Amino acid sequence: MRFSVAQFCGDNLGLNALLGFTESFSSNYFCRTCKAHKTTTRTQTKEDVTLMRNEVNHAEDVRHANLSETGVRRDSVLNNLSYFHVTHNQVADITHDLLEGVGPYELKLVLSSLIEDKHLTLEKLNFRITSFDYGFPDLKNKPSVIGKHELKNPEGAMHQSAAQTWCLLRLLPCMIGDLIPEDNRHWELLLLLLDCMEFIFSPSLTLEATVYLAAIIDEHHSLFLELYPNLHLRPKHHFMEPDPVAPPALAICSEMSKCLEKS
Ligand SMILES: [Zn+2]
Structure with missing residues (x-):
């Protein structure tokens, strides 16, 4: 039997902990999907496409190792999975x-x-x-x-x-x-x-x-x-606010289809 992890469900604190992000929602960069500063989010009515987290800036944030400047606490072991990356997890609580x-x-x-x-x-x-x-x-x-x-x-x-x-x-x-x-x-x-x-x-x-x-x-x-x-x-x-770069349904479908093609 072959399977692939598409998304992890959980509450906000659980997901932030599991995916390696900050566990405080009053911290500077509390969002799992974007790098908007907390003061920006107070008046922001939609996600800013230029601030989305992705595999490249996440790797830089892990290397930078500064929670208050990135919102990233640590790299997640889940990033070792073939078709999953924490920045693609679109689940909301x-x-x-x-x-x-x-x-x-x-x-x-x-x-x-x-x-x-x-x-x-x-x-x-x-x-x-x-x-x-x-x-x-x-x-x-x-x-x-x-x-x-x-x-x-x-x-x-x-x-x-x-x-x-x-x-x-x-x-x-x-x-x-x-x-x-x-x-x-x-x-x-x-x-x-x-x-x-x-x-x-x-x-x-x-x-x-x-x-x-x-x-x-x-x-x-x-x-x-x-x-x-x-x-x-x-x-x-x-x-x-939905992720403007990868709508959830599409993200899941594309990961799953990649998995099925390879297997
Ligand atoms: Zn965000």
């Missing part, structure tokens, strides 16, 4: 990036803005959360009520599991959409995030869909920066 990262963070910011603009009250929101008919598939994911203190601290933890957050985000337009004016920009940000998630959580994507996804992520991140000029994009926003 969507539970941590979205359901426990960007999702609850933006949900709290947007709900706070809607409450501040008097489109709804926290009591009304919680009433709709508790009385909504979730149906059989979502009954076990029913979101918890949201506390006032949670909205005051958007960066703090939200008292919902990842499944509850996903359920709340998906169904929120049905729960409170009737209360929000059509041209509300904060609401638009949340709807854009839901559009992105629709693609990101899809079991498979066409190449064309990855191009469209990159465009709506760019639009979403730009709107975030416009609406919240005192905040910046977080590392989990950055991890949403």
Whole structure:
């Protein structure tokens, strides 16, 4: 039996450790796929094609042996495999990036803005959360009520599991959409995030869909920066941005076909 390693799945910390990158997401170069400095990523709405990691600059970074200047902790033993290189690993950690990262963070910011603009009250929101008919598939994911203190601290933890957050985000337009004016920009940000998630959580994507996804992520991140000029994009926003050089599906297919040809 012949086989080839195409991609490694894991959470952000596990992947960074396994592939030999920094294990701190507050370090200067925290991204596995690019060499953008953390200050650049705070306002960057799409990956910069000139900063992508590749086999050549990765070998230089390993030789340079300076974690704070490269984000590379060590060479990975996985680079000894015939058809795999750590810079080709495109896997993202969507539970941590979205359901426990960007999702609850933006949900709290947007709900706070809607409450501040008097489109709804926290009591009304919680009433709709508790009385909504979730149906059989979502009954076990029913979101918890949201506390006032949670909205005051958007960066703090939200008292919902990842499944509850996903359920709340998906169904929120049905729960409170009737209360929000059509041209509300904060609401638009949340709807854009839901559009992105629709693609990101899809079991498979066409190449064309990855191009469209990159465009709506760019639009979403730009709107975030416009609406919240005192905040910046977080590392989990950055991890949403697809690699412009090697779309995941193509990267996997080309490695696998090379392997099959040789064997
Ligand atoms: Zn990057």
